[in-house]
Amino acid sequence: MTIAVGDQVPSVDIFTVGESGPEKVNFAEYCGSAKLVLFAVPGAFTPTCSAKHLPGFVEKADALKAKGVDKIACLSVNDAFVMDAWGKEHGAAGRVDLLADGNADLAKAMGLEFDASRFGQGVRAKRFAMIIDQGKVTSLGIDERGEFKETAVEAVLERL
Numbered sequence: 516m517t518i519a520v521g522d523q524v525p526s527v528d529i530f531t532v533g534e535s536g537p538e539k540v541n542f543a544e545y546c547g548s549a550k551l552v553l554f555a556v557p558g559a560f561t562p563t564c565s566a567k568h569l570p571g572f573v574e575k576a577d578a579l580k581a582k583g584v585d586k587i588a589c590l591s592v593n594d595a596f597v598m599d600a601w602g603k604e605h606g607a608a609g610r611v612d613l614l615a616d617g618n619a620d621l622a623k624a625m626g627l628e629f630d631a632s633r634f635g636q637g638v639r640a641k642r643f644a645m646i647i648d649q650g651k652v653t654s655l656g657i658d659e660r661g662e663f664k665e666t667a668v669e670a671v672l673e674r675l
Contacts, residue, residue, distance in 0.1 A: 517626035518645075522652050525624035529590070530615040532599035540614070542621055546650045549585035552671055553614075554644040555627065558636065559593045559601035563663055568642070569605050571668035576610035579668070582675040584646075588612040592619045592628075592639045616640060627657070644671050 518524070526543040554572060556564035569589055572579070576587055589611050591598060598613035607613060622628040622640035631639045644666040646654040654674040656665030664670060 517657075518652055518655065520652050520655055524647055524650050524652065525621065527621045527624045529621050530595040530617065531613065532595045537595040537615075542614075543650055545588075545614075546647050548649050549647075550583055550649075551586045551588060551647040552579055552584050552644065553588050553590060553647060554666055554671070555590040555622065555640040555642060557591070557629075557631070557639045557642060559591050559597050563642075564591075565601070565605070567663060568666070569601070569607065569611065573605055573607050573610050575668045575672065578672060579675070582672065584675065586612060588614050590614045590616055590621065590640060592616050592622060592637070629660075642666050646671065646674060 524543050524546050526541055528539050529542050530537045531540055556568050572587055579587055593615055594617045595615040598615045602613040616622055619628050619638040627641045627643050628638050629641050642658040644656045645652050656670055658664060658666045
């Protein structure tokens, strides 16, 4: 079942890279009492994700924060090292947190996964963007495969 507006986010562990390497982070605790924009991409270093999705949120981070957003996070089914390198390549530090869902545990818990095994990529997160306020989903946009509309930073800014 897909997470919906009004639902609490799941309490699932994901990873980031800290000073000593990968660090486990509970997603519900990460959200805490903050207003958060979470967007997910099918894969770091992939064409649309690298050319448009992450760069848009990095570029418009100040506009999101001006609308009351405390945190901006990007989720992908990649390992923490890949997410860290991808964030560095796009200047995301201090603007967008990179969250690694290597086993797709969070994507599956939210019902926002898809099987890309036929392309040799295993289970991935769908391209989605949600606004979370104090751990509760207040807005959710999901793009169909091959689309990039509902999850673009401009669409999220309109929903804030």
